Amino acid sequence: MQPAPETGKASLLYDPKIRGYVYQALLIGIVIYFGYQMVSNVSENLARQRIPFGLDFWDSQAGFDINQALFPYTAQSTYGEAFWVGLLNTLLVAAIGIVFATILGFLVGIARLSKNWIVAKAAMVYVEVIRNLPLLLQLLFWYKAVLEPLPRPRESISLVGGALLNNRGLYVPEPVFGPGAGLIGAAFLLAVFGSIAFYMWAKQQQAATGRIYPIGLVSLGALVGLPLVAFLATGGPISFNYPALGGLNVRGGITVYPEFIALLLGLTTYTAGFIAEVVRAGILAVSKGQWEAADSLGLPYGRTLNNVVVPQALRVIIPPLTSNYLNLTKNSSLAVVIGYPDLAQVFLGTVLNQTGRAIEIVGITMGVYLTISLLTSAFMNYYNKRMALVER
Amino acid sequence: MKSIMTGLVAGAALALTVTAASAQQGSTLAQVKQRGVLNCGANTGLAGFGVPDAQGNWSGLDVDYCRAVAAAIFDDPTKVRFVPLTAQARFTALQSGEVDILVRNSTWTMTRDTTLGITFVATNYYDGQGFMVRKSLGVTSALKLEGAQVCTQQGTTTELNLADFFRKNNLKYTPVTFATADETRSAYEAGRCDAFTTDASGLYSERLKLSKVDDHIILPEVISKEPLASAVRANGDTQWANIVKWTHYAMLNAEELGVSRANIAQSMQSTNPEIRRLLGVEAKLGEGLGLTNDWAARIIRHVGNYSESFERNIGAGSPLKISRSVNALWSNGGLQYAPPIR
Numbered sequence: 001m002q003p004a005p006e007t008g009k010a011s012l013l014y015d016p017k018i019r020g021y022v023y024q025a026l027l028i029g030i031v032i033y034f035g036y037q038m039v040s041n042v043s044e045n046l047a048r049q050r051i052p053f054g055l056d057f058w059d060s061q062a063g064f065d066i067n068q069a070l071f072p073y074t075a076q077s078t079y080g081e082a083f084w085v086g087l088l089n090t091l092l093v094a095a096i097g098i099v100f101a102t103i104l105g106f107l108v109g110i111a112r113l114s115k116n117w118i119v120a121k122a123a124m125v126y127v128e129v130i131r132n133l134p135l136l137l138q139l140l141f142w143y144k145a146v147l148e149p150l151p152r153p154r155e156s157i158s159l160v161g162g163a164l165l166n167n168r169g170l171y172v173p174e175p176v177f178g179p180g181a182g183l184i185g186a187a188f189l190l191a192v193f194g195s196i197a198f199y200m201w202a203k204q205q206q207a208a209t210g211r212i213y214p215i216g217l218v219s220l221g222a223l224v225g226l227p228l229v230a231f232l233a234t235g236g237p238i239s240f241n242y243p244a245l246g247g248l249n250v251r252g253g254i255t256v257y258p259e260f261i262a263l264l265l266g267l268t269t270y271t272a273g274f275i276a277e278v279v280r281a282g283i284l285a286v287s288k289g290q291w292e293a294a295d296s297l298g299l300p301y302g303r304t305l306n307n308v309v310v311p312q313a314l315r316v317i318i319p320p321l322t323s324n325y326l327n328l329t330k331n332s333s334l335a336v337v338i339g340y341p342d343l344a345q346v347f348l349g350t351v352l353n354q355t356g357r358a359i360e361i362v363g364i365t366m367g368v369y370l371t372i373s374l375l376t377s378a379f380m381n382y383y384n385k386r387m388a389l390v391e392r
Numbered sequence: 393m394k395s396i397m398t399g400l401v402a403g404a405a406l407a408l409t410v411t412a413a414s415a416q417q418g419s420t421l422a423q424v425k426q427r428g429v430l431n432c433g434a435n436t437g438l439a440g441f442g443v444p445d446a447q448g449n450w451s452g453l454d455v456d457y458c459r460a461v462a463a464a465i466f467d468d469p470t471k472v473r474f475v476p477l478t479a480q481a482r483f484t485a486l487q488s489g490e491v492d493i494l495v496r497n498s499t500w501t502m503t504r505d506t507t508l509g510i511t512f513v514a515t516n517y518y519d520g521q522g523f524m525v526r527k528s529l530g531v532t533s534a535l536k537l538e539g540a541q542v543c544t545q546q547g548t549t550t551e552l553n554l555a556d557f558f559r560k561n562n563l564k565y566t567p568v569t570f571a572t573a574d575e576t577r578s579a580y581e582a583g584r585c586d587a588f589t590t591d592a593s594g595l596y597s598e599r600l601k602l603s604k605v606d607d608h609i610i611l612p613e614v615i616s617k618e619p620l621a622s623a624v625r626a627n628g629d630t631q632w633a634n635i636v637k638w639t640h641y642a643m644l645n646a647e648e649l650g651v652s653r654a655n656i657a658q659s660m661q662s663t664n665p666e667i668r669r670l671l672g673v674e675a676k677l678g679e680g681l682g683l684t685n686d687w688a689a690r691i692i693r694h695v696g697n698y699s700e701s702f703e704r705n706i707g708a709g710s711p712l713k714i715s716r717s718v719n720a721l722w723s724n725g726g727l728q729y730a731p732p733i734r
Contacts, residue, residue, distance in 0.1 A: 051509030063552045075555035148582040247539040353547025356508035
């Protein structure tokens with residue numbers, strides 16, 4: 001009689017790998033079950049309450065106006081177009097807010113480390129005040145306490161360059177492009193590409209020979225000079241449509257509404273407070289030896305900061321900076337309290353109410369914010385990878 | 393923000409409530425009776441129509457409507473829970489079952505009636521949209537509002553009529569929209585807009601909240617029809633729709649027959665067959681609604697007839713001093729006309 005052959009395996013019940021698979025499958029099953037329950041519940045409830053479901057409202061006429069639209073939009077446009085107006089307004093305030101908040105945040109963050117006592121303390125007070133007050137309150141402050149008390153249109157404040165400021169907004173002169181204006185644009189584009197090419201060439205030269213070229217000056221000269229030459233050569237085809245008081249309000253020019261200004265100011269100053277701390281932490285994370293090494297090479301302060309410290313600090317700064325960018329974008333939905341027509345106000349507010357399609361619209365809105373956030377995050381991760389220290 | 397949260401919560405409620413789904417098998421009346429309280433969708437605060445005071449006691453024409461429904465069901469006008477709803481959140485709240493009835497100065501339109509899963513029942517106030525401006529603006533007609541910036545509440549029929557009016561008259565304007573009536577009024581008061589537009593009744597009510605009432609005038613144009621009506625879910629529950637509908641008609645019939653809160657005791661002894669049917673002394677009309685036969689008597693005893701409610705909340709007995717005009721009984725040249733109770 002022979003003994004049973006050794007399989008070398010215990011019962012399947014005790015195989016950790018198999019057990020793992022079983023648990024995973026169970027979990028997936030539960031998730032799918034809940035998802036299914038949710039969907040079937042929704043459709044059942046909707047059917048019982050005779051609420052139509054679907055996106056057929058997308059192409060219906062909206063019937064309402066929106067004051068700030070980046071493309072021509074009227075009451076005869078569709079709900080779909082209203083959605084794009086809202087989305088573009090959200091992206092507009094988020095994009096400009098991110099740029100300004102980054103600049104202001106870096107300035108304040110560096111100022112907090114300044115050796116000048118007053119500058120450092122002022123930056124500290126800014127950060128502590130801004131970071132510790134709710135954003136909603138700050139938005140209302142900018143809107144109610146700063147912009148609303150501005151004078152009426154008839155007593156508008158005249159600003160330099162023909163701009164007007166009153167409690168209905170900021171009116172800036174609108175450029176009117178005559179024939180030949182395209183040439184100026186082309187000259188500007190040429191200057192941009194030229195500057196980039198020069199920058200890359202100069203960096204290569206610096207790496208090869210150690211010679212430093214005045215990149216900033218040359219680029220500035222090109223960016224201003226080339227379009228100016230084109231402007232003069234074509235005989236000045238750009239004129240301006242100046243805002244002026246007419247009827248009940250100011251007419252002409254481009255209007256920047258107080259809702260937009262308040263939201264931009266609020267988001268910028270608030271997010272800058274957080275970015276300042278991120279920047280400060282990043283700079284402090286660079287070891288003291290790096291400063292001393294730069295000092296001993298005789299590098300001036302600005303160059304030490306630009307070429308030695310900030311590039312190393314960026315590695316620490318970028319990940320938390322990303323989350324601040326995401327916060328700013330999502331916080332822009334607080335626009336509803338001050339009446340700025342962003343995605344939340346136009347789509348989640350007005351369109352939802354006019355159509356009554358709560359589930360579709362809330363779903364789409366959540367999807368949009370998620371997409372914006374994931375895209376921003378993906379870009380910043382890519383940038384972070386490029387900036388990361390390459391370990392050898 | 394709050395309104396959006398309500399919208400989200402209501403959306404989530406639609407999506408997730410397994411229990412609510414099974415509970416909704418029964419009729420709305422059965423649910424209300426079992427719960428012991430009527431959930432009524434009300435305004436967040438519109439003087440004369442639906443507004444809570446400092447103690448949280450609600451009053452107003454719309455509020456009286458809800459109290460009348462509660463009185464008919466429970467013989468107790470206090471068995472109402474008022475749910476303050478913004479313009480944005482109101483229909484979702486009704487759809488999702490958060491409220492049993494919506495009486496929140498909501499305009500009856502075809503789109504709302506046919507696509508929102510709700511059905512309008514009875515018009516308790518005939519309104520129309522108007523404009524309010526500062527006297528100092530020197531504008532005497534809405535047709536002179538060329539280039540004006542106009543404050544209004546988003547997601548309302550007001551917003552749509554505004555666009556129609558300016559388009560029809562070929563005038564330019566800029567809308568400035570806010571989520572709530574309070575934000576809209578405060579922006580207008582701060583001078584953000586040249587004009588403030590909403591239903592005329594709302595204009596009178598909001599004007600009272602301004603710091604210098606006499607600095608503002610209401611322009612003569614009425615640019616739209618705004619039948620403000622009660623609404624219920626369009627789920628085929630005709631019994632519930634009938635209760636809400638006939639509550640309003642009972643109050644109108646009572647006014648027409650001269651039955652009021654003051655004389656209800658004598659009226660019960662009346663020999664007039666119409667009054668006897670209304671008050672349930674004769675015939676058994678209340679049973680058809682699933683209520684008791686004295687359902688209308690309860691309404692009048694606790695709330696009063698339409699005229700009493702009107703005068704107390706928005707008419708001569710209130711700071712609003714709105715005249716009956718189109719809201720007078722049909723017999724007095726108005727539009728309020730109730731089918732007979734028989």
